[in-house]
Amino acid sequence: EDGYALWLRHAPLEDAPWLDRGPPSIYARNGDDPTIKVATAELERGLLKLGGKRDPWGVGTMPRSLPNTPASFELDCRGDGKPNDGRFRVAADRSNKTVKISGPGSISCLYGVYALLRELSQGEDPLAVNLDEKPAMPLRMLNHWDNPDGYVERGYSGRSIFDWWRLPDHLDQRLLDYASANASIGINGTVVNNVNASPLFLTDRYIPKLKRVADALRPYGIRLYISARFSAPHEIGGLPTADPLDPRVEAWWKERADEIYAAIPDFGGFLVKANSEGQPGPQDYGRTHADGANMMARAIGDRGTVIWRAFVYSEVDPTDRAKQAYAEFVPLDGKFAGNVIVQVKNGAIDFQPREPFHPLFGAMPKTRLMLETQLTKEYLGFATHLVFLAPMWEEVLRADTGRGGTVADVIAPVGMAGVANTGSDRNWSGSHFDQANWYAFGRLAWDPGLSSEAIAREWAAQTFSREQPFLDAVVPLMLGSRQAAVDYMTPLGLTHQMATGHHYGPGPWVADLARPEWNPMYYSRADKEGIGFDRTASGSNALSQYAPAVAAQWDEPGKTSPDYLLWFHHVTWDFAMPSGKPLWNELVGRYDAGVARVDAMAQTWASLEPYVDAQRFTDVAENLRIQQQEARWWRDASIAYWQSINGLGLPAGTRPPEHSLDYYRSLTFPEAPGN
Numbered sequence: 001e002d003g004y005a006l007w008l009r010h011a012p013l014e015d016a017p018w019l020d021r022g023p024p025s026i027y028a029r030n031g032d033d034p035t036i037k038v039a040t041a042e043l044e045r046g047l048l049k050l051g052g053k054r055d056p057w058g059v060g061t062m063p064r065s066l067p068n069t070p071a072s073f074e075l076d077c078r079g080d081g082k083p084n085d086g087r088f089r090v091a092a093d094r095s096n097k098t099v100k101i102s103g104p105g106s107i108s109c110l111y112g113v114y115a116l117l118r119e120l121s122q123g124e125d126p127l128a129v130n131l132d133e134k135p136a137m138p139l140r141m142l143n144h145w146d147n148p149d150g151y152v153e154r155g156y157s158g159r160s161i162f163d164w165w166r167l168p169d170h171l172d173q174r175l176l177d178y179a180s181a182n183a184s185i186g187i188n189g190t191v192v193n194n195v196n197a198s199p200l201f202l203t204d205r206y207i208p209k210l211k212r213v214a215d216a217l218r219p220y221g222i223r224l225y226i227s228a229r230f231s232a233p234h235e236i237g238g239l240p241t242a243d244p245l246d247p248r249v250e251a252w253w254k255e256r257a258d259e260i261y262a263a264i265p266d267f268g269g270f271l272v273k274a275n276s277e278g279q280p281g282p283q284d285y286g287r288t289h290a291d292g293a294n295m296m297a298r299a300i301g302d303r304g305t306v307i308w309r310a311f312v313y314s315e316v317d318p319t320d321r322a323k324q325a326y327a328e329f330v331p332l333d334g335k336f337a338g339n340v341i342v343q344v345k346n347g348a349i350d351f352q353p354r355e356p357f358h359p360l361f362g363a364m365p366k367t368r369l370m371l372e373t374q375l376t377k378e379y380l381g382f383a384t385h386l387v388f389l390a391p392m393w394e395e396v397l398r399a400d401t402g403r404g405g406t407v408a409d410v411i412a413p414v415g416m417a418g419v420a421n422t423g424s425d426r427n428w429s430g431s432h433f434d435q436a437n438w439y440a441f442g443r444l445a446w447d448p449g450l451s452s453e454a455i456a457r458e459w460a461a462q463t464f465s466r467e468q469p470f471l472d473a474v475v476p477l478m479l480g481s482r483q484a485a486v487d488y489m490t491p492l493g494l495t496h497q498m499a500t501g502h503h504y505g506p507g508p509w510v511a512d513l514a515r516p517e518w519n520p521m522y523y524s525r526a527d528k529e530g531i532g533f534d535r536t537a538s539g540s541n542a543l544s545q546y547a548p549a550v551a552a553q554w555d556e557p558g559k560t561s562p563d564y565l566l567w568f569h570h571v572t573w574d575f576a577m578p579s580g581k582p583l584w585n586e587l588v589g590r591y592d593a594g595v596a597r598v599d600a601m602a603q604t605w606a607s608l609e610p611y612v613d614a615q616r617f618t619d620v621a622e623n624l625r626i627q628q629q630e631a632r633w634w635r636d637a638s639i640a641y642w643q644s645i646n647g648l649g650l651p652a653g654t655r656p657p658e659h660s661l662d663y664y665r666s667l668t669f670p671e672a673p674g675n
């Protein structure tokens with residue numbers, strides 16, 4: 001077992017009398033529909049694997065349409081006028097021992113099959129399955145940060161799965177397996193290239209390549225999008241400018257869109273990173289984000305969507321990077337075209353281990369807002385550290401914006417994007433447990449009401465073992481892993497303490513980078529007296545960007561949850577925490593708690609050896625050993641640095657850092673991915 005099968009392993013069921021009666025038959029209406037074909041094949045494949053050990057099933061092909069078999073499955077998804085949005089029903093009829101999967105379009109049957117297999121894989125009796133579901137939001141998409149040469153920005157799982165070099169002539173089987181994995185969790189869109197976009201994707205040469213990929217994804221209900229480089233009309237179009245208000249520029253985009261749509265009629269649209277981190281954008285021509293987005297939206301027309309990212313921070317006003325997206329975008333509320341979506345990261349800085357929800361959610365009622373999350377763990381220990389992200393996303397989705405609903409409510413009419421963690425590694429995600437983040441993203445985009453615990457349980461049962469003792473141990477391990485990372489990396493609301501460039505280990509001392517807001521010191525504001533970023537009225541007043549009721553819970557250090565204390569406040573080292581301890585002692589205690597939790601995770605995993613195949617068991621155990629060492633590294637380097645600033649001794653009984661601060665500062669990692 002190398003992890004390639006993901007959560008679609010469908011390990012043989014030991015105790016399933018319904019399978020002992022022989023392979024069930026599958027009847028499908030609309031059998032020629034490409035999606036129904038996939039659905040049927042997936043069901044057949046899943047059932048065969050679930051029945052794997054049974055004689056005389058063997059590995060042969062399952063006979064179809066055997067009359068009078070004890071159990072059969074019926075797929076009945078004919079367009080009935082309702083939108084083909086994936087809603088489905090799975091209902092068993094005990095009297096004639098049939099399970100019927102139905103819905104208003106072929107995607108319903110595909111999603112219904114995967115949902116049924118998910119239940120069966122967890123040991124459910126098919127005649128007890130009764131599901132009636134519809135997606136909470138229309139757009140559930142992955143964003144790949146993949147370059148044409150196969151390099152994946154912030155990718156920790158090998159090379160890109162998109163082989164532009166050999167496309168369109170060769171399509172890798174992996175792409176179909178990728179489509180199946182995505183469809184199994186309801187993902188219905190994919191942006192195949194990096195937001196730091198190469199204009200190549202807009203050239204004629206790439207259209208057949210994109211078409212081949214789009215054709216492969218289509219039966220799985222997945223639409224293809226590309227990231228578009230704003231300056232392309234100038235760079236590859238031969239125009240003297242990319243000014244969005246120049247009619248030649250709009251005509252160029254329209255012509256490009258026409259070409260793409262001629263090849264890919266269901267092309268999703270363009271994702272754009274503009275005027276951010278050196279990327280070109282409308283501001284280069286004195287125009288606004290809305291001018292830029294609307295021009296491209298006109299070029300696409302009602303055929304697709306322009307997804308415009310709100311991840312911006314300018315060099316001009318470095319007083320508080322957390323304030324900038326709100327400052328730039330809120331004045332544009334109501335100015336974006338109907339087929340523009342503004343995509344907002346979960347927090348106002350950048351995919352940190354913990355951030356309060358982005359203040360833009362709820363603040364642009366006349367704009368279609370979508371949530372952007374990051375599956376690849378750029379700031380959370382890459383693929384080496386075991387960190388299950390569902391609790392983080394659950395925290396954001398459930399946050400009350402104070403402006404008429406939670407973040408999940410705000411994005412429900414639009415959707416959710418996840419920066420993908422997939423690559424060419426055999427296990428797809430760089431580690432077995434990072435598959436859970438891909439899985440959890442899809443499940444939460446389908447239903448943000450699902451609990452992290454339910455998601456962890458169903459993932460672990462399908463991926464590793466459905467045995468109760470295993471699940472009872474591994475689920476809490478997963479659920480606690482995110483808080484562990486917060487504690488050993490950036491406890492109590494600290495943020496962006498990672499080393500420069502690769503963002504892997506600790507670098508709290510970094511203070512000499514060209515732009516102030518690139519420095520960890522900018523975020524910690526640590527000095528002899530205290531630590532933390534004052535974002536109240538006495539400081540940057542970023543707090544005022546939240547609805548008053550929300551801001552009120554964070555406006556005084558004494559009222560603020562310790563989770564966000566140093567995010568919103570600069571407090572003295574002896575500030576009294578709710579625990580009764582002074583801040584400094586609490587901070588040290590948090591680092592220790594993070595380390596201890598990772599130790600406990602490793603111990604728990606060691607006890608699970610009987611339930612897991614040898615290869616995957618060892619892979620995980622080895623990563624956990626690295627994580628144990630690196631949690632200590634984070635703790636020791638951070639504590640050594642804070643001590644150099646505050647001059648304080650360690651609370652009684654605390655282990656001193658293993659090495660000197662100079663030692664930690666001297667470490668360099670030229671081989672780290674993402675440098």
Ligand code: BDP
Pocket residue numbers: 153154195196273277311350351378
């Ligand atoms: C940051 C990454 C950078 C991305 C950027 C973005 O470090 O590689 O290009 O976000 O989201 O987190 O555009």
